[in-house]
Amino acid sequence: MFIIKDDLDKDALQNAAKKVEEKFLKLLPKAVDLEQQVVDAMTYALMAGGKRIRPFLVMESARIFGVGESSALRVAAAVECVHTYSLIHDDLPCMDDDDMRRGQPSVHKKFDEATAVLAGDALLTLAFEILADEKTHADPRVRCELISYMAKALGVNGMVGGQMFDLLAENQELDKIRITRLQRMKTGALIVFSSEAGAILGKAEDKRRQAIKGYAHDVGLAFQITDDLLDEEGSSEEVGKTVGKDATSGKATFVSLFGIDQTRIMATMLISQAIKHLDGFGKKAENLRNLAKFIINRAH
């Protein structure tokens, strides 16, 4: 699909995923009565697999900025809680109506719709609870900054707004500016937060923080563009969810606007640009460089 070679250390990716999974199992609240069902649904959704790219971004960004692993793991777990909440709600019949997720029944299929709504709500809430705890960072100012930033990334000008926009976008005239903004809100904002979290935790100086932010913006957009390509080209089996829905629904995507070849070129250019932002970080950023390449190669 792409010609970029990535040397991403798959063990590093898997190792981080395993650690984050252990962490959020520990962070899940304990139920004592019938409310156990919502904990079961949260666990089911969280443990359904996935590459854990956002937590990996947090961990690698934390490493660059010299942040301790226990802080980073908590933020990584919070980010994956939030990502999982968004998948559960997006899969609901009233939203994207997806019965499958990562090759398994979606939460509302495995349990029911009410449980899916509540499991999403509880995961979102839990993410903020994790960030506010002093175990995440000794300085409460840093914790508040993480919370503020994450809330903005998730709200009307971020993920929720992006999802609303996307639901209303069928048969709308979307030009490059609008579609880019849509994707920055829907997918980009949380990826940028994940990448920048290490800089916040490490109280990085502004120049270094802007560099990681630049990386994150480009990677976030490339990620969404690759999703559009996967939706166009991939099979359900490869992608693990229903594909070809955008084309059927007449929804504008990068592919429908620019065609497959142009879209590939855009993704490749964004990835080079992303990697360029990391020039100042030397060898420590090698995993982030390879992750960027991996992201556009992920279908293969």
Add this chain to the structure above:
Amino acid sequence: MFIIKDDLDKDALQNAAKKVEEKFLKLLPKAVDLEQQVVDAMTYALMAGGKRIRPFLVMESARIFGVGESSALRVAAAVECVHTYSLIHDDLPCMDDDDMRRGQPSVHKKFDEATAVLAGDALLTLAFEILADEKTHADPRVRCELISYMAKALGVNGMVGGQMFDLLAENQELDKIRITRLQRMKTGALIVFSSEAGAILGKAEDKRRQAIKGYAHDVGLAFQITDDLLDEEGSSEEVGKTVGKDATSGKATFVSLFGIDQTRIMATMLISQAIKHLDGFGKKAENLRNLAKFIINRAH
């Protein structure tokens, strides 16, 4: 319905409601494209009226502990955002399936289900964003405490857990212990947070904080017990939502367990107990005392 006389200053209640409404209109995020619809739904739900009891608890508790109005108003707005989110999600067809709320169409009826899910998600997120902002309190430790506390009140061991429990409770054998726990989670936790928020903002000493907490626990439970009585006795017109559902669904309530007379006595006792907790606060707590009485009188 009850014989307790309340001298609640209705102007004070209405004044606080008006100020809080102005505040959250200011705090609502601005949309620039199709995502405006989710802001419209948030506005519709927030401005649908209601007595604003939770914000009033925040404001009065803040007054007792000498907290400035601008801090208190922000926390009051956050609490009302969170309360509104819970109403929107609870009204969904997959949950309590209520088409009316405060005499108006519920959000999923006025807009659609997807917009209702997203508006709830965005209000929950916005509440945390409001609390994390330094305008809420100069000390970030206080902000983190508010966030932590609110998240716990809303999560699996609070509101979401209570709603899950409630949905699964039909035809379950519920004794007084289980039903009391259910109500503490579902309604009580947010009322306790609202009442205690002033003590947190004012960094109150432990003894005074425990007193307001005691008040809040009793008021919270009395509030739910009165809801059960209203559901049994009130008309839809008075209550502004569908009533008589608990009896039809065979769901255990305080009324079904103890009968109307016993339940009234319980509510009255809880209110006396609540007021007793305020003994040390003198005249400053007069509104809170009257609010407690007002809560069990609210159907008339």
